[in-house]
Amino acid sequence: MSSNKIKKSALLHFANNGYDGTSLAIIASEVGIKKQSIYTHFANKDDLFLTIMNEVLIREQEYIQHFFSINASKDFKHTLYQFLQEYRERYKLHSDTKFLLRMGFLPPAHLIQQVMDSVYSYYDEMEKILIDFFEMNRHSLTSPVTDAVIAFIGLCDSILIELLYSGDERFQRRLQASWNILWQGMTLKEEE
DSSP states (O other), X not given: OOHHHHHHHHHHHHHHHTTTTOOHHHHHHHHTSOHHHHTTTOSSHHHHHHHHHHHHHHHHHHHHHHHHHHTTTSOXXXXXXXXXXHHHHHHHHOHHHHHHHHHHHSOOGGGHHHHHHHHHHHHHHHHHHHHHHHHHTGGGOSSOHHXXXXXXXXXXXXXXXXXXXXXXXXXXXXXXXXXXXXHHHHHSOOOO
């Protein structure tokens, strides 16, 4: 039995049920092994969880890098809005994204420091990717690039929390209202 099968099953359970709602016995049963066999690959449930979390953060960072890389020459406004919409789709379809949101906003209490250290590192990398993308589109901005990026990440957090807690309809409502105001704030010149 490979550790990859265990991780794949555990990822689905952690993403859908959270840390506390995930049982090693269920994971073992799902992959056709005894619970004790999991310990051949992982020291305990925390080790399995943290291993998955670190791999998810890498894959999600790679997704963001790839998204902005392939859209580098496209319309700035459309690309940013598309990124927000794609995150909604990724949440619905990809366990990695669901896991990241659930654990980033609802980490296991006893692992909160380790989880948040990793999540903040992920956000730092995301900020660097976005700064590069915003710098390429500096001519569209009236606010400083770093401020615009931080505001954009704040919008991402806001709408993703809405998606996590309230669902798609409220996500769309918050996105529509917030996006328009953010875009205007980043791109309109102040009255003199």
